[in-house]
Amino acid sequence: MLLLIAGAVAFAVVNTLANIERLNIRTGFEFLTRPAGFDIAQRLIPYTERSSYLSVFVVALLNTIVLTVVAGTLATILGFVIGLGRLSSNRLVAAVAAAYVEVVRNVPLLLQLFYWYFAVLRPLPPPRQSLGLFDVVFLNNRGLYVPTPVFGPGVTAVLLALLMGLVGAVVVGVVAHRHRVRTGRRWPAGWLMCGLVLAPPVAVAFVNGFSLSWDVPVLTGFNFRGGVAIIPEFVAMTVALSLYGASYIAEIVRAGVQAVPLGQKEAALALGMRNRLVVTKIVVPQALRVILPPLGGQYIQLLKNSSLAAAIAYPDLMLIFAGTVLNQTGQPLEVMIITMATYLLLGLAIAAAVNLYNRRIARVER
Amino acid sequence: MMKTARPRPSAEPGRKAAALVSTASAFLKSCVSTPLNAALTIAVLWLLAATVPPLVEWAVIDAVWWGQSSRACAGTDAACWVFVGLRFDQILYGPYPAPERWRIDVALGAAVAGIVALLIPGMPGKKYIGLAMLGPYPVLAAVLLVGGVFGLPSVPTAQWGGLALNLVVAAWAIVTAIPAGLLLALGRRSKLPVVANACAAFIEFWRGLPLIGILFLAVVMFPLFVPPGVEVDKLLRALIAFSVFNAANFAEVFRGGLQAIPRGQYEAAQSLGLGYGRMMTLVILPQVVRTVLPGILNTCVAILKETTIVLVIGLFEFLAVLQAGMADPEWLIGDQVRETGYLFAALVFWALCFGMSRYSAWLERSWSAGQRRA
Numbered sequence: 001m002l003l004l005i006a007g008a009v010a011f012a013v014v015n016t017l018a019n020i021e022r023l024n025i026r027t028g029f030e031f032l033t034r035p036a037g038f039d040i041a042q043r044l045i046p047y048t049e050r051s052s053y054l055s056v057f058v059v060a061l062l063n064t065i066v067l068t069v070v071a072g073t074l075a076t077i078l079g080f081v082i083g084l085g086r087l088s089s090n091r092l093v094a095a096v097a098a099a100y101v102e103v104v105r106n107v108p109l110l111l112q113l114f115y116w117y118f119a120v121l122r123p124l125p126p127p128r129q130s131l132g133l134f135d136v137v138f139l140n141n142r143g144l145y146v147p148t149p150v151f152g153p154g155v156t157a158v159l160l161a162l163l164m165g166l167v168g169a170v171v172v173g174v175v176a177h178r179h180r181v182r183t184g185r186r187w188p189a190g191w192l193m194c195g196l197v198l199a200p201p202v203a204v205a206f207v208n209g210f211s212l213s214w215d216v217p218v219l220t221g222f223n224f225r226g227g228v229a230i231i232p233e234f235v236a237m238t239v240a241l242s243l244y245g246a247s248y249i250a251e252i253v254r255a256g257v258q259a260v261p262l263g264q265k266e267a268a269l270a271l272g273m274r275n276r277l278v279v280t281k282i283v284v285p286q287a288l289r290v291i292l293p294p295l296g297g298q299y300i301q302l303l304k305n306s307s308l309a310a311a312i313a314y315p316d317l318m319l320i321f322a323g324t325v326l327n328q329t330g331q332p333l334e335v336m337i338i339t340m341a342t343y344l345l346l347g348l349a350i351a352a353a354v355n356l357y358n359r360r361i362a363r364v365e366r
Numbered sequence: 367m368m369k370t371a372r373p374r375p376s377a378e379p380g381r382k383a384a385a386l387v388s389t390a391s392a393f394l395k396s397c398v399s400t401p402l403n404a405a406l407t408i409a410v411l412w413l414l415a416a417t418v419p420p421l422v423e424w425a426v427i428d429a430v431w432w433g434q435s436s437r438a439c440a441g442t443d444a445a446c447w448v449f450v451g452l453r454f455d456q457i458l459y460g461p462y463p464a465p466e467r468w469r470i471d472v473a474l475g476a477a478v479a480g481i482v483a484l485l486i487p488g489m490p491g492k493k494y495i496g497l498a499m500l501g502p503y504p505v506l507a508a509v510l511l512v513g514g515v516f517g518l519p520s521v522p523t524a525q526w527g528g529l530a531l532n533l534v535v536a537a538w539a540i541v542t543a544i545p546a547g548l549l550l551a552l553g554r555r556s557k558l559p560v561v562a563n564a565c566a567a568f569i570e571f572w573r574g575l576p577l578i579g580i581l582f583l584a585v586v587m588f589p590l591f592v593p594p595g596v597e598v599d600k601l602l603r604a605l606i607a608f609s610v611f612n613a614a615n616f617a618e619v620f621r622g623g624l625q626a627i628p629r630g631q632y633e634a635a636q637s638l639g640l641g642y643g644r645m646m647t648l649v650i651l652p653q654v655v656r657t658v659l660p661g662i663l664n665t666c667v668a669i670l671k672e673t674t675i676v677l678v679i680g681l682f683e684f685l686a687v688l689q690a691g692m693a694d695p696e697w698l699i700g701d702q703v704r705e706t707g708y709l710f711a712a713l714v715f716w717a718l719c720f721g722m723s724r725y726s727a728w729l730e731r732s733w734s735a736g737q738r739r740a
Binding site: 005018103105108109304305306318344348 | 392
């Protein structure tokens with residue numbers, strides 16, 4: 001059996017070497033320093049057509065990461081809302097949440113993506129007839145335009161004060177927790193922490209002056225100026241991935257909450273704990289232990305699903321690197337190795353982060 | 367606590383009606399039990415009123431159901447079912463030559479008949495039907511679809527398409543990946559560290575990659591791996607990618623089932639003098655199958671949904687045929703064509719996937735009920 005596998009691998013390697021020889025394929029990673037010569041529609045770092053293939057890789061990687069993080073966050077929020085909705089004592093809410101899960105989960109993600117991109121975003125009116133929200137956010141067939149904050153003088157000091165307040169609040173929190181563990185008495189730590197976070201920046205802003213303005217997109221001529229333009233491909237990917245991911249996360253949340261034995265809740269109520277305390281101190285911590293591992297799996301799934309970007313031309317790692325760069329350089333071996341290794345490493349990173357947090361909240365066995 | 371799977375002795379109609387009324391009143395009461403619930407009910411009702419009636423109006427009432435060409439739909443802002451009707455053959459068979467489409471019908475019909483027979487509880491001869499579906503059926507279906515022998519004209523895979531292609535890919539992936547996944551899962555538990563580590567590495571590697579990446583890999587890299595001059599069919603490359611990816615997924619499903627078997631079961635089998643093969647086939651695997659069947663069906667649902675992805679490498683599956691139809695100049699009459707097409711595709715996939723997941727849930731329930739009664 002082992003010999004068979006080893007034989008197959010050796011056969012493939014020999015063939016690959018022969019093919020590389022025959023087709024005169026260039027090898028090595030020096031292509032990364034050569035200029036790429038094409039533009040990318042969404043870039044989070046400075047990038048021009050003369051930038052190297054290495055910067056193409058970084059731009060595409062950042063696009064994949066930002067999509068995964070944004071869609072993951074939205075999917076988590078929506079998933080928790082729907083998952084808890086399925087457990088609602090209001091049966092109408094539970095039924096609607098269940099219907100959402102059953103509909104969204106059983107339709108291919110690619111089809112949902114096509115729907116949002118080709119049927120919703122593309123037929124939108126051109127910039128001149130944009131759909132506006134309070135005249136600050138605009139949506140049209142070229143994308144979503146949102147305002148960006150512009151920091152004036154004095155902002156640095158305020159941010160510094162905010163940072164110091166945060167550090168102080170964390171210190172107070174830790175000390176209060178230790179005090180409570182040691183003596184069993186509570187401090188009004190919550191209020192103190194809120195004050196510590198809010199007071200210094202407000203005071204500094206009051207004394208020092210503060211200027212923060214918004215760069216609002218404005219229609220000039222045929223397009224918008226100012227603010228930041230989010231390409232429609234990103235919007236479609238985010239909407240589709242969040243809605244699809246939410247349907248899976250909702251089921252995970254529901255299973256997690258249902259896994260907490262009813263006796264735990266009853267015991268807490270019998271001890272005289274108030275309902276709010278029962279939820280925050282008894283149900284949520286135990287449910288989280290069940291929820292977290294599969295939730296991490298969902299984030300990895302979301303990362304992998306983000307590569308569907310290739311179908312609607314969102315410039316992510318798969319499309320730009322394993323597609324465009326591969327075709328331009330004609331070095332499939334190196335490009336594929338880099339792409340696949342990156343996806344594997346990102347997946348491992350998510351798994352490691354979840355494991356780290358999981359260990360923190362895991363039950364401590366005596 | 368004790369719940370039996372058997373239906374309750376039928377109550378007289380009066381009692382039934384009373385039960386229905388009490389369920390309905392409990393439902394209504396739950397909607398207004400607290401001020402928060404009442405507010406939520408109002409919000410949800412408002413949401414439903416804002417979405418459902420317009421959707422029904424668009425998709426059913428105002429929709430254009432009959433017509434001979436795209437002109438029937440022009441200028442109406444409602445579903446254009448004429449598009450689906452006129453393109454139905456395309457959607458189902460893709461570019462498969464029209465005189466040969468009966469072959470797809472036969473292969474598909476046999477598959478449906480076999481699966482239905484397997485799903486009916488208490489059907490006699492299930493074992494033989496199952497073996498026939500796993501052994502001779504795929505070979506016969508492949509011969510039928512590919513052709514080139516027994517006087518059947520050959521149909522190159524470049525002409526395969528439509529929903530039939532999705533079903534072929536899904537069937538291939540399920541039939542090849544389940545045994546491969548089982549072997550990988552068993553290999554992962556092997557006592558030989560080399561085998562165990564090799565299997566674990568294989569599983570984790572393929573599971574960690576996106577399916578699109580594996581398809582790209584199959585399309586771009588496969589020609590490098592085979593001897594010069596050997597040309598491997600594009601569909602076959604995609605099928606291999608599906609097998610490998612899903613074998614790793616199934617291996618994880620089986621791993622869960624294998625871990626759930628208590629060690630005592632192995633020891634009992636060994637103490638009876640059973641060798642590895644007989645211990646596995648007679649004692650362990652029957653129990654594993656019982657615990658993992660819902661997981662297997664869920665993976666099958668995922669596979670069916672994933673088959674749409676082959677459009678990225680240029681195969682004419684369901685969505686690709688649909689997209690091509692929407693881009694046809696004859697149908698460039700408005701957004702309603704596109705929306706109708708997507709709605710139709712969603713309904714087809716939803717019906718298939720929802721049916722499978724319901725069956726899986728039913729199976730889980732009925733088996734756990736059987737366990738409890740024992």
